[in-house]
Amino acid sequence: MADFGGDTDAFRNEAKAWLEANFPPSLKGKGGMMQGEGPAASSPDFNAWTKAMGEKGWGVPTWPKKYGGGGLTPAEARVLQQEMNKIGAWNPIGGMGTMMFGPTLLEYGTEEQKMEHIPAIATQKVRWCQGFSEPGAGSDLASLSTKAEDKGDHFLVNGQKIWTSGGQWADMCFCLVRTDNTKKHEGISFVLIDMKDPGVEVRPIQLIAGASPFCETFFTDVKVPKANLVGPLNGGWAIAKRLLQHERSGISGGGGAGARGGGTFGVGGSPAEIAKEYVGVDEAGRIADSDLRSRVTSHEMDAKAFQLTAIRTMMEAKSNQGPSAATSIMKNAGTKVGQDRAELIIEIMGHQGLGWEGEGFSAEELSFVRGWLGGKATTIFGGSQEIQSNIISKRILGLPDPLNQSN
Template sequence: MATAPDIDAPANPLDAFRNEARAWIAANFPPSLKGKDNAMSAVEGPHTNSPEEDAWQTAMGEKGWGVPTWPKEYGGGGLSRAEARVLQEEMQRAGAWNPIGGMGVMMFGPTLLEYGTEEQKREHIPAIAKGLVRWCQGYSEPGAGSDLASLQTFAEDHGDHYVVNGQKTWTSGGQWADKCFMLVRTDKTKKHEGITFVLCDMDTPGVEVRPIQLISGSSPFCETFFTDVKVPKSNRVGQEGEGWTIGKRLLQHERSSLSGGGSTAGRMFAGASLGQLAKKYVGVDAEGRIADTDLRSRIARHEMDLRSFMLTLRRTALEAKSNQGPSAATSIMKNVGARIMQERSELLIEIRGLAGLGWDGEGFEEDALKDVRSWLFGKAVSIYGGSTEIQNNVIAKRILGMLDHQ
């Protein structure tokens, strides 16, 4: 005897949330902002919000959906990974974007949630979740780039506070930041074990920031000098000597974002279709294909690499979440993402020919001028966040097990 269909079977539990998200976005996202980007997610700035942008940021911040999977008790959305993916899909459907971003979201927030005290989480995480505080990173130094563990910025113990002296370089957005998370040396007799992770207000007396002019014409990076800067010990994350462990964890979050999941990479991967652009500038053959066969094959290969990369990125991100955060595999994704981004920029310049080599003035399309600056800025993608060579070392040692043998 046939069994009657179960007409009362529950629907997909995500359907209800999808309806909720769709309705909330429709009620809160200003249509005038459709297609725009999150200015706070970039290192460039400063940016003055329009009333619509302020309203959208406030709404997302109060809802906690700017950091959807962060715990609700600290201002996050408290969503599951599946719900966060649905939210992202519904935002894309509406042409909406996340107005909450920056280094606090990309790197520091996830690290503090793992290593911070309860007081530190309640002090810093809610402001990050609402996009109210801008953070910068104090890691690299003039003599400690690839070999970061050789850093010399020293924090001398003065009882309830440290006195910090030294210099950091390549401080992204340092001239606009409110606060800095940084690695300092608290023990000169030990290399890795002598490093400590501290937080510093950028308006503290003794902090001086000098922007660095880049070949792209912008100055998002800085030299930062610390002269007798007082840092309360309550601003230390973890114990003395644990900075290297905490700092490496933060770098995994950074590389995960730079590999393609973050806003900077997202902007570089976005934009005009290479195929359509090539048809416009290079022309088509009798069958409607890009006339230059070599260029056609390279564009096709690039698009396949990009599609494969994005799918792999999504898979590794899901694996990372199930394994309590990003792993050394972020080094692979960072290297691959850097190569693909730089290759895309090169193709954009090549496709336009002379029309793609403008710097300013009439006769050049606005998108072409932006692509030239992105092409030049993108040369640094394989350097910052850990150079390609450093990532290769991480891959060799921690993934392939190729340890050094003396």
């Protein structure tokens, strides 16, 4: 396996000692998905762990110390992750603030904006949601119409956003608004809206997987201070595109060396192991159903190829060769692996893999069903599979844009 180099024994010892002193054993292996977007947790151990990691800055290990990050090198961050894995510890700091908004603000925000918002993300004190999509602006995001009128010291925002993940629990929203009607992409600005402001209304949406963190968000005469404009007026589209890159890498699950594809949505689990259990093996130890074995193998190989590509893009990024062209394929490749895995697991478990709730099904079986359904969203949000293919065609392969759009 590839060697990332830079392993530092001194830091390993430091990390180990700190984790031992601070990670509550009661939380071992209980890291749920989507921490930071769900409702605030209430257990004292969870709160203590969140507080400790937040104050240490290790929830966002590579962010600058100045803004509340850990200030670690990528090599140290990997060591930290390894040490956490060893004892079943997990990162309680998460959500859109860490995954998408924080990295984007670090790049585009003013010093005042960074000092105000980044430390609160690093400590999980403020939860963020994303106000991008609208009922009339999905794949064609730049056609968005939520408008922000210039009223001197503030913008007056009116409109509707949809698929606002975690909107019902969020404190703040990073939002794309129209500040110029005469231009499409060049009429969009990036603003930060306080979800507790008068005129903000959030309604959760029930999805095919049951309860979901997705909402509709309505803005009616919401006053947004001018200081909450990120980047130049009408310059929001470039920031949005950068943010979407962070989002896509998070969705693909390509963000780390252990990446298996599928990211934080969909299901975990190994189809090969589950098949051995639910379908059985022949006398030679092979999955008994040869057609299924062949498909499981193809899937496992796809997952491995994706994992190797995630490692390769990381190493290329580190080596000053410039951004890897492979980055553009990660979302489609990762989401396909994740969805294929879920479909295979459901098929392998038969009717036992179709339980909705109640008795007769293990918690894991039920979670696979919900994960399988929830994972269908991965090829739709963050730029659908088709939009990703358009982007590869246009930006990487240099093929002409049939619609002459600039997304």
